[in-house]
Amino acid sequence: MPTAAAIFLLLLLALLPPWPASANGVAHPRKLALVQQKPLVLEYHNGTLLKGNYSLNIVWYGAFSASQRAVIVDFLTSLPGLGASGKASPPSVASWWRTTESYKDGATALAVGRQVMLQGRPRGTILSDRDIRDLAAPGRHRGSITVILTASDVTVEGFCMNRCGSHGSARLPWGKNRHARFAYIWVGNSASQCPGQCAWPFHGPIYGPQTPPLVAPNGDVGADGMVINLATLLAGTVTNPFDEGFFQGPKEEPLEAVSACTGIFGTGAYPGYPGQLLVDRITGASYNAVGASGRKYLVPAMWDPKTSQCATLV
Numbered sequence: 029m030p031t032a033a034a035i036f037l038l039l040l041l042a043l044l045p046p047w048p049a050s051a052n053g054v055a056h057p058r059k060l061a062l063v064q065q066k067p068l069v070l071e072y073h074n075g076t077l078l079k080g081n082y083s084l085n086i087v088w089y090g091a092f093s094a095s096q097r098a099v100i101v102d103f104l105t106s107l108p109g110l111g112a113s114g115k116a117s118p119p120s121v122a123s124w125w126r127t128t129e130s131y132k133d134g135a136t137a138l139a140v141g142r143q144v145m146l147q148g149r150p151r152g153t154i155l156s157d158r159d160i161r162d163l164a165a166p167g168r169h170r171g172s173i174t175v176i177l178t179a180s181d182v183t184v185e186g187f188c189m190n191r192c193g194s195h196g197s198a199r200l201p202w203g204k205n206r207h208a209r210f211a212y213i214w215v216g217n218s219a220s221q222c223p224g225q226c227a228w229p230f231h232g233p234i235y236g237p238q239t240p241p242l243v244a245p246n247g248d249v250g251a252d253g254m255v256i257n258l259a260t261l262l263a264g265t266v267t268n269p270f271d272e273g274f275f276q277g278p279k280e281e282p283l284e285a286v287s288a289c290t291g292i293f294g295t296g297a298y299p300g301y302p303g304q305l306l307v308d309r310i311t312g313a314s315y316n317a318v319g320a321s322g323r324k325y326l327v328p329a330m331w332d333p334k335t336s337q338c339a340t341l342v
Contacts, residue, residue, distance in 0.1 A: 067336035068276070068288060072132060075272020078173070078211065078265065079133045083141030085167035089155075090179025091147050096217075099251040099323070100177065100258065106319030107138045107262075119306070119341035121319040121327060124259075128266055128285065130333045131274055136266045141172060155184045161198055164212035168200060173211050173265060175258070180217040180250055187216050192226035193257045195265045211269045213261045219250030227253025229293070229302045229314075229326075237300040242314040245324040252326065259327050260286040274333075285331050289338035292329035297340075302326075306342055316342045 084104055088097065106121035129135045144166075151159050160176055167174040178184055186194075193215035200208045218226035224234040230244040230252055244252035264284035267274045275282035294303025294316055305314040308324065315324035329338040 068331060068338065069336055070274045070276050070283070070285070070288060070331055070333070072274050073272045073279075075268075075270055077132060077136075077267060077273050078269050079136050081137045081139070081171065082266075083139050083172045085141045085172055085174045086143045087146060087163050087167070087174065087176045088143065088179075089146045089151075089163065089176060090149050090153075090182045092177070092179055092217075095246075096248060096251040099246045099248060100254060101140060101143075102320040102323045103255050103258070103325055104138065104140050104175075106323075106325075108135065119317045121317045121325060124317055124327045124330065124341055125263075127330045127332050127339055128263060131267045131285070138173075138262075142167065149179075149182065153182050155182065157185050157194075157196075160184065160194075160214045161196065161212070164198070164210075164214075168198070168210040168212075170200070170208070170210070173213065173262075176212065176214040177254065177258075178214070178216045180220045182216065183221070184214065184216055188218065188222035188225060192216065192218060192222075192253075193261050195261045195269075197270050209270055211265050213258070213265055215254050215257045215261060217250040218253055219248075223249055223253065226257060228291075233300065239300060242302070242305070242326075243308075243312045245308070245311075245313040245315040245326060247311070247313070255325055256328055263330055286328050288331050289329040292338050292340065293326055294340050294342050297329075303340060304342065316340070 103121060107125045108122050126135070151163070155178065163176050164174040193213065195211065195213045197209040197211045200210055216226070222234075223231035227249050229242045230249045231241050232238050246252050263286045267285045268282060271279040271282070275284050276288060277283050291297060291299060292303060294305045297303030305316050305326070307314055313324065315326050317325045317327045319325050327341070329340045331337070332339040
């Protein structure tokens with residue numbers, strides 16, 4: 029039950045005029061003196077983390093354009109890989125990823141591995157969780173993470189209802205350790221199904237204040253939205269691959285490294301407002317990180333174990 033003070037604050041906010049805009053049209057929030065919240069803590073549950081060198085094997089399920097594939101592959105290539113320098117200047121995709129080094133036992137180095145094209149959609153356009161697990165199976169081996177990406181005309185169980193993607197694991201069918209597992213990730217293109225839920229802030233939200241959407245940095249709401257969700261799940265995979273790593277809450281619905289910071293992209297973010305971001309002077313696109321070939325991206329905040337805060341690049 030809300031307290032009287034909380035109700036008064038909500039009424040006060042409702043009566044305030046809109047946020048003032050600067051000369052470039054970017055709205056800046058007013059600073060209100062609120063009660064300071066307790067630090068967010070993701071507990072470590074003593075399980076295995078994915079540390080060391082890992083290859084990312086990609087399964088493209090359905091039709092993706094060459095430009096869409098380039099947006100996503102360039103993002104993955106921007107993550108620190110084998111022999112990567114530790115001196116990337118922020119704001120960069122590499123400096124964002126290096127926050128994962130603070131999650132016990134050091135760095136996770138990623139490199140793009142094998143890519144499989146399944147444009148013909150051999151399992152149809154409606155997939156179950158079992159289908160996703162089976163699609164990941166050919167790439168299962170130690171030292172790899174399989175990433176399944178489904179096109180905008182493919183429906184996956186739970187997609188747009190309660191998730192924009194997922195990460196999971198299954199047992200390896202060989203090896204001395206019968207309990208050894210491999211990790212996989214699935215992310216869907218939401219452009220034609222639920223962009224307001226899975227491609228925000230590049231599309232108007234389904235609920236809440238209907239603020240104007242941001243311009244996607246690579247000009248593709250679906251692909252740029254997939255990058256946000258892929259970034260979220262990659263961080264969750266390496267820091268909580270088998271439900272015994274870093275998370276808060278029940279392991280069936282955990283808050284992980286990035287999902288604990290949902291909706292936060294820049295300083296001053298609050299529900300419905302992604303925070304203060306960089307804006308490309310030519311395209312008007314919003315971004316907070318630069319990746320391979322100078323390509324711009326919007327990456328979500330990640331919880332930093334050193335500060336117990338959701339860390340942003342800008």
